[in-house]
Amino acid sequence: MTDLGVHSTAREMVRAIASREITCSELMDLHLERIAERNPQLNAIVSLDEERARDGASEADRTPYDERGPLHGLPWAFKDTHDVAGWLTTYGSPLLRDNVPDRDELVVERIRKAGAVPIGKTNVPEFAAGSHTFNTVFGTTLNPVDPTRSAGGSSGGAACALAAGMVPLADGSDMGGSLRNPASFCGVVGLRPSRGRVPAWPSANQWEALGISGPLARNVGDLALLLSVIAGPDPRVPLALGDPGSAFAPPIAGSLKGLRVAVSPDLGGLIEVDAEVAAAVEAAGRTMAAAGSHVEADQPDLTLAEDTFRTLRAWVFQAGFKDLLADHPDEFKPSLADNIRAGEGLTGADVARAYEQLTAVGETARLFFERYDVLLLPTSQVPPFPADQEYPADINGRPMTTYLDWMRSAYLITVTGCPAISMPGATTRDGLPIGVQLVTAHGTDRRLLEVAAAYESLDFETRRGARR
Template identity: 65%
Template sequence: MSEPIDHFSSARAMRDAVRAKEVSARELLELHLDRIEQTNPRVNAIVSADPERARAAAAQADEQLARGEDVGPLHGLPFAVKDTHEVGGWLSTSGSPVRADHVPERDELLVERVRAAGAITVGKTNTPEFASGSHTFNPLFGTTYNPYDLSRSAGGSSGGSAAALASGMVPLADGSDMGGSLRNPASFCNVVGMRPSFQRVPQWPNPNHWEAISVQGPLARSVDDLALLLSVMAGPTERVPISQQAPGEVFDVIDPIDLGDLRIAMSIDLGGAFEVDADVAAIVRAQGEALEQAGARVAETAPDLREAEDTFRTLRAWHFQASYGQLLAEHPGKFKESLADNIRAGEALTGADIARGYRQRSTLAERMRLFFQEYDALVLPVSQVPPFPADQEYPADINGQVQETYLDWMRSAFLITVTGCPAMSVPAGFTAQGWPVGLQIVTSANSERRLLSIAHAYERLTNVGARRPTL
């Protein structure tokens, strides 16, 4: 008999206990539904919950095991889907009044894979409108709060997912990342989030398979559990002709790595590219020292990303205008002002602007390829600030430097976005006030297996992620 399961047990332990019939899928679901009832009214991470539909699915999962059927790698695990991801027959609003009554007929691919692997959908996770911004609030469901301090932001746009994980409401969660939307909430909520390489997790349906700055990916409370979820999400599909061809199963087992064999580049601000809060900077520096004491060769240096900001802002505005321009024209009063401004910024772009953005992306990719010939990983802050007050849309300033838009304080994440490299947020420490801070680990393009190995070794070195909120 393995150790008793509670709501903070690992996803793998829960999965194994269900398979061994030490706990039923129904019992595991009730454990999490009780936790949701206790904590969600304060955290507001899960929306559109449907306990009865979840109970029916859990009963079916138990019947499958009783019949001796082969079951998937997530069999019986409760799961909440980011509200920007469509679940067939389930309210899927994207946090927008424009889609307040939207119920899709079918699952999108990521959801299809997670459900086929045996996960039990309990509800959706809260998100800002159309996943725009790294603070989770919207006019339909309100604000998601940080489980470590209910006056603070849980980050975004996958803030509901990260807060639900940190609170023990679900053992795994999904998300998406354009400018840091998997990494930032993981940092704010002391969990693990990975932005995979382009098309590692294929997206379908998608009006533009070649759009290259937004990706989907996994969140978990540990690197090992994140690898489990990535193994389900990743892998090729004929529906996405440019999806990466490695099967998802290759990510399920993490290869061991010796930190003493690694060459680590560490940077607080990518050579002066952005301001960083003093507490965040101190924690990141301490992690560089910890890696060095573990034997890694750590050099304070950074790649040249001078074109990255213009590249990101240009391609993001183009993506937003293409995705939501028509909706904004039809519903001009139903978008938050900052999102509407981003959409309108895309209207002024020319073909030359878009060409410049993609040309610069190619330059950045080549520069990173050469950089990672010298270093095994780059480490830097995930977020430039610790969790900020939840009643603010974004931080007003960093070290006295005014942040004029809701994108300005996210440079530590979005400058990495346009390199095309996979990146992960791993718990790194806490400020004196008890606010979580994550370390961003970046490796070369398409090297998720190596990233998992390094992140897992770092996680075992520090064990910061074991600290739970006292809700």
């Protein structure tokens, strides 16, 4: 009899299956029981198909051992913006409520090839727009720590399901914080990899520079396991980085001793930050200093990143959704429709300027990381906000006039192209999770995982105590 449970690590689950301590079917039953217990309240997993899930687990039990991949037998709910052949994939939009793709996209293809067993999808905001997970197809995903609060987004269903023990690992995607914000809100680990690290296919625009898929996990070692599966080049994706996925496989170990760390709770005044979030970042800096890091207050100049992100995002959304919006003007949430329309007036000169600025911000980051190994800043500028709000109305009395304003701490980093990870850093006085964001130079994803693992190894109570 095994002591394995739904909150065991993914690596422990894989080892238990390989050593025959548990069957894939038994592991599936554990997770389906957990889903039945938690999902009716939290609404993290959608399009659940228990019969297909159990059939898939039975088939996994029959797979010869020499044909098993690194995720063999793990129950899996794919983000509902990732196409999965034969599974309902709605993108959180009523326009796609009956959409069943006939092929897997690349990140799904790799996860399924590694042996994961599909059970359903994870909930998303409409077309993954915004960092609060709600839509008119499935409703709102709630925070697993406090169900009156947001789980974040757009990978909110994924982060919630993971934190609640409904899945052992989760895939997501991130343009302006969609892996990092829900990780912060739900108390898990979320990585936005370096630009080009996790290739996307098929894609209408192989040169799009903002969005990328990535992993979510309950710990850094599990996150590295998933990154090792989804990372690596593909001949269909010309801008993919060349390192093989195996370069990121666990074990992951590192040290904070001697690291040059820049700490910035507000990016030099570019972002408004809740006081408890700022305190958590400052405490993390003190903790890293106590562990031997050389910590200074500093940040790169990301002034150009604001216009760059807003322009390129509007351009991408307008190109992707203008025809759908024209044909179905009443079938989009108003904030998304406004975002799409914001791209209508862009000129070639506007887009050219944004790409020049994208290059300049990347160069700023490169030079910054010649002086520092790590940048430490908030993941999200606020703790989880009430689930009945689309986004926070203000931070410290400063109005947030759009659904993007409160996400600057994430999307300004997006523009750098650098890898960024959200780690559980502290809790608020009310017990809500606060994530801290660690960033390293472009292409140094393995180094970032090592730093994150070293930070994770410090006792959480010690990290939280540093706030006092």
